[in-house]
Amino acid sequence: MNVIPVPKNEKSRLKALHDHQILDSLNEYEFDRITELASIICEVPISLVSLVDEHRQWFKSSVGLDTKETDRELAFCGYTIMDTSIFEVEDATKDERFKDNALVTGDPHIRFYAGYPVFDEQGYALGSLCVIDRKPRKLSAKQKRALEVLSQEISSLIAERKIKEELKDFQKLFEQSNDLVFIGGIDGYFKKVNPAFERVLGWSEEHLLNTSSFEFYHPDDVESTVKELQKLSGGGKTVNFLQRFKTASGEYKTIEWASIPELETGNIFGIGRDVSELTLKDQQLAASEGKLRAFFNNSQGLMCTHDLKGNFISLNTAGAETLGYTVDEIIKLSLFDVMPKDKHPLVNKYLDEIKQNGKVKGQMVTLHKDGSIRIWMYNNTLQTDPGSPPYVIGNGTDITERHYLEEKLKRTSQMLEQTNQVARVGGWEYNLVKKKVFWTSVTKEIHGMPPDYEPDIETSINFYKEGKSRDRIAEVIKRAMADGTPWNEELQIINNKGEEIWIRTLGNAEFENGNCVKLYGTFQDIDVYKYNEIALQGAVEAQARLNKALSKYIDLIREQDKTIEKIQEFKFLADSIPQIVWISNPDGSLDYYNQYWFDYSGMSLKDTMDYGWTPVLHPDDISKDFKPWTEMYVEGKHYEEEVRFKRISDGTYRWHLGIAVPMKDSKGNIIKWFGSFTDIDEYKRALDLENRISQFEDFNRIVAHNLRGPAATIQMILEMYADSASEPDRSDYLAMLKQASSTLIDTLNELMKVLEIRNNQNLPYDTCNFKSIVNSVEVMLKGQIIKKKAIIHTYFKIPSMAFPKMYLESIFYNMISNSLKYSRAAVPPVITIKSEFEDGKLILTFNDNGLGIDLKKHGENVFKLNNVFHNGHDSKGIGLFMTKTQIETFGGNIKIGSEPNVGTTFTITF
Structure with a gap:
């Protein structure tokens, strides 16, 4: 049987087909109706x-056939997609291409076939609408025209279906956004609002x-709001417009709006963000202006400002020195003075571009005062302040050394590629997850295959x-x-031309989580070498060693183009949100980032796809984030994690809350992950301060509580000393008093150590012997133990x-x-104290035969602050509260x- 032809654009065609996400979908009435009509x-x-x-060929809709798919090698439709017109076979038994086809010789016994290609909106042939008969025949001209029209209807249905799926993605983002998203009118009424309005402001959607939106505005903001609406009605945009909006509780929240009008419908599309807490930053920015100015002047890179003619307004000391000037000298110059004359047209182009776009980044060449060349990477922004002329803020990094190193590396890579061609050394890779095989051009040449040949694992092995x-x-x-064993083998293949060739194949395995995910290596034509080896073994062995050493430096990696079209409305909305938004595929490959990510991180799309978040993720958070990130893709768990990202504008790491949720199809399969990262740095700083205050309050309680015991013991011994008339007893009491005083001093010293450790923010763990701690507590409470004859x-x-010894001693002290x-x-x-190990955990129990507590009455309040359950015992109600806090602080x-009147048992688990 003849091999079915493959379209020249097969790779792009297959990508377009998979992008429509229609394969293996459920039956749809619209398609079935057209199939029946045909x-x-x-x-x-x-x-x-x-x-x-x-x-394969997969049937989206069928009439008269029960199967859902057949092998592509049997598909008549494989010929239909090769052209733009009808493909007709009047009698398949007489056609050399199909007479031996299993669908002709067997069920369904095809004799007649006619198919018209089905195209998508980009012109790719995804498949066909075809009709089949079990007897020879020929379509009339009207029937052919009808088949063509119906195939065009199928194309329209596929396009509409894709749009519906994209709209579902957009609706998901609309509903899950933490920002306020709305559609409104020039009249001040909302037409549609997302759920964030109710979460942030408290008002119901209804x-x-x-209600007119003017009912919610602060009276002082009404006039400015009217002006913004007038600007929107004239076609202008609203960016960073601040407005105080009344909440359901009667308070006002400051909202930062970004809006755009649609003049044809009179609609306004907008996004708002609650920046109430961020207004505090304005005050902080004013206070830190001096610090920023010092940072500008002392930065090691080049930082400057210049006007729109290129004249310098300011420049930092390090930048001036790198160019060989003083700051006073360079302020009198312009960009044209510090750049070679042949680059002046580029300077003019740069000035025009930054006027138009407001932001330009790239590479530039400057002249040192001594005439030498310096190369810079720059990222400049146009600044427009009210009441002053516009100017440009420039930030440059000297990459002269890196530039020349990259040029040298490029030349080395070219030489290596040329060497590979001469040495007939190729590379290969087999991705076991995606079931994809990759060959370099030299590998294809050795196999006698054309440059566009796409290998697979089965045919690759069959060449041997x-x-x-x-x-x-x-x-x-x-x-x-x-087990990851590498190989280095000399074997024979039979290439596509039927020639037997000796080759050397080297292979290595790559594992993830104990599973082999990739095989890769080199493939070398050693045919001449092998035959010479038979005649001259020694000389060829030396050549083999040279070839083996050379192969270690070959690392050819196929880059796959993963460009994905996004609908314009979604892109505008996502790019307007002042937080990081991303979308990934079920396999973990990230295929979309909004503009805020690139502005915040300073990374390009290529850098992001190549390196992910690692370059801007705080080093301490990389391993911590790996587990929840892996669980998200492997187990389908929702992702929620706090990580730190580096902000490119000032180089600082800021805390972000990352959240990701899956979008599933009708079968419950995950088809997309939608995620975002929200800046929570200010919240984290406030929480850290609150924790530190709580720790010092806890320390104060320990001080107060731990000193009460020794002090009470000293008082009790003094009372017994005063009541005793026996000199031997008094001598014993004085010894006890000395020991209690020594214990008090030891306690104070320990507390000072804890305080010093807290000030250093480092609380170490000690090896605490339970018997020694009990002995220490017995000394502190000796007076009470003797008085009450306790055992x-x-x-x-x-x-x-x-x-931490001081905490554990405090816990034992409180219990006893x-x-x-x-x-x-x-x-x-x-009092009975036990320790044991059970189910992987350490358990401490403290049991007594005392008054006990009525847990039915007081059970919920036992560990609460300032709760006392027995009167007349000099109780302050903080001991159990403090003990519980200390235990839970360290994970227990x-x-x-x-x-009541039987006793109490406390069980502590770590």
């Missing part, structure tokens, strides 16, 4: 809408749509000579995919743990002192079990 008009039993992809060579290549590939039992299966304080009258306290939790 069958009726052409008087045939079978009619199909066939879409032709890499390996109330907003039925049957027997030893084919078995060996299959074996080394299997081993590399299993303390310890059972430590786990003798120690890693924990509470048991002593709330003991039953005339009943000596019995505490639970209570208690019964």
